[in-house]
Amino acid sequence: MNSIISVNNLTKKYNDTIVVDNISFDVEKGALFSFLGTNGAGKSTTINIICTVLNASSGETYVDGLNVKTEKNKIRREIGIVYQQNVLDDLLTVSENLKFRASLYGIKGRKFDKRLDELANKLNFKKYLNQNFITLSGGQKRRVEIARAIFHNPKILLLDEPTTGLDPKSRKRVWEIIWELKKNLGMTIFLTTHYLEEAKNSDLIMVLNNGKIIAKGSSLELKNQYSCDKFLIYPQNNVKDNLINSLVKSNIKFEEFEDHVIIQNPSIDEVSKELKKNSDLIDSFEFQKGSLDDAFLNILKRSEEELH
């Protein structure tokens, strides 16, 4: 594997509290890597160590072959970060903000003008260049924040919940931009998100809980391993017991809820027989494919069960 980030036995402690617990993983060059976990799982801590803004308690981390302990400045040139919160100055214009940020990487004069034009076109914010950052909408601000993060052409883009608070259309637009960066520029994308839908096309998903890696795999692998297809049957009023009796007689395993029953991993054959047999008891039914959301919840549930 051609890895661009390599994390080996990483641990972070605050006093005696371990918040990242001996984790190891690699991120492949050009991949979309998604880092999932509940609040407080240790995602931002890990990202901050990779970005060289926080020191680990122990373990080794390399970014593009550079050691995060000893080659901080070189690493900072290789990475761009979009934080959960916008970091640009509300009272400067978009152009002034980017000029200041670019100057930190030595990008000035004509080189700056050319790159600004390129990014303003690509990320569609040319119209707002002379507006104060505060006057932009949430989606427009995020696009400018992405421009800030990639102004110096980094190899890796770290996105810490980049679309939180955006409406679905703005989220879609931000994702189109991220895909373009991955596909056309081969940029490695390291994502943390609470929207599992966004992680579904990742090359690798890793789930963290209480500082530990509790699952790792592609979206399909995690879905196959931790979620299942479901068939929901909604009985007509007051006949749920009759439907349940029929399912019991047919030896079909199901879960009972207030106004419906769920058959997990249903076989077409058994479900169609039951539907035919009980058509006068059934109000409606639906089939649900196993989802990444289900997988995520089951991964956390199993991890909690193992702890107790």
Ligand SMILES: Nc1ncnc2c1ncn2[C@@H]1O[C@H](COP(=O)(O)OP(=O)(O)OP(=O)(O)O)[C@@H](O)[C@H]1O
């Ligand atoms: N400076 C600090 N001192 C003490 N504890 C801290 C500090 N920073 C973070 N923590 C703790 O470390 C744990 C991991 O926090 P972290 O921010 O990495 O989680 P996260 O997975 O990014 O959560 P979220 O999804 O809410 O952003 C939390 O319990 C947090 O309270």
